[in-house]
Amino acid sequence: MKPLLITDCDEVLLHMVRHFGTWLGEEHAIAFDMAGGDFATSMTRADGTVLDRAEMWSYLDGFFPGQMARQTLVPHAREALAALATQADIVVLTNLQDHCRTHRIDQLAEHGIVHRVECNQGGKGPPVARLLAEYDPSVAVFVDDLAVHHQSVADTAPQVYRLHMVSEPDLAIHVPPAPAAHARIDDWVEAQAWIEARFATGRPAQA
Template identity: 75%
Template sequence: MKPLLITDCDEVLLHMVRHFGVWLDEAHDIEFDLSNHDWSRAMRPRDERALTPEAMWGYLDGFFPAEMARQTLVPHAREALAALAEVADIVVLTNLQDHCQSHRVAQLAEHGIVHRVECNQGGKGRPVARLAQEHGASVVVFVDDLPQHHESVARAAPQVHRLHMVSEPAMAPHVPPAPHAHARIDDWRDARAWIEARFAAGQPATELETLGDS
């Protein structure tokens, strides 16, 4: 069986927060601080009104899918996936509502990325475990920008190699490495090499791997 790469989309394959911030400014007079990974603090209405969690999620629903065309490709992501697809199956696991699935497929295709897309809500551990079992892959690599998803995958599918990536340069320096990831790499050129090494080794992950392992 081929190895399997399961990758997130936003801030891994496509830039999102920088464009979300511009839209919030233009459409809602809200400043978005890219240096703050806590969105409850990053979103600051200029009239200083308080934002409820429901309101914050509502703005995301306003961005997806209506404003997805604003998003731009992360440098070297398309080339890395094209090379990895020669030896592995690839699934894009994106935390969007199900009605956005066809929009995400079309959006990625416009950027030259054509792979299976799965929408998910909540933790990614169970869907990663399901996909790993479905593909029967002996080696699986998971890439995501959010630490909570690495923890979820570590619990549900500990055999999966977990790579933490934050592709937004204005945000990455302010985001510490995910404790449950095996490595943190924010550039797809280096990430490709790390993933290829896992595929070539042909071994599942173990808890003996550390954040600095390369």
């Protein structure tokens, strides 16, 4: 049995928030504040009105897939995944609509990252559990930028090691460590070493 790495994409492998904010300003005259915490409270029009949650989702749907070419690679992500792939299976679990899957696969390939991609909507605990049943790994690690997904995985698959990563520095300073994660690391060089150490134990996380 091999280890399994299940990793998010946006703000883990690819920068998204800064480019989303730039697009909102350029194309829609909407200001995006990374200190806002929640996307739904971070987007304001020129008259100062805050967009509601439904409007926020409509703009996110507008960014994906049409504006994905704006996204840039997180430093050291490609190299870390290449090294980890020598000993583990890797799945990119991304919360996008299913019609974006091929776009995400092609986008990652353009950055030299070629691994299985699965799209998901909602909490990531259930799809992580399904991947565990499929791969039956010796040990599994989950990487994501959102605390809600760490809690979902902790509830559904507590044997998975959970690493909280927010790769955008201007956003990371406003995001506290996820309570349900085992560690918070925002840099792939250090994260690679942490993941390799979890793989080396050959044992699942303690519930």
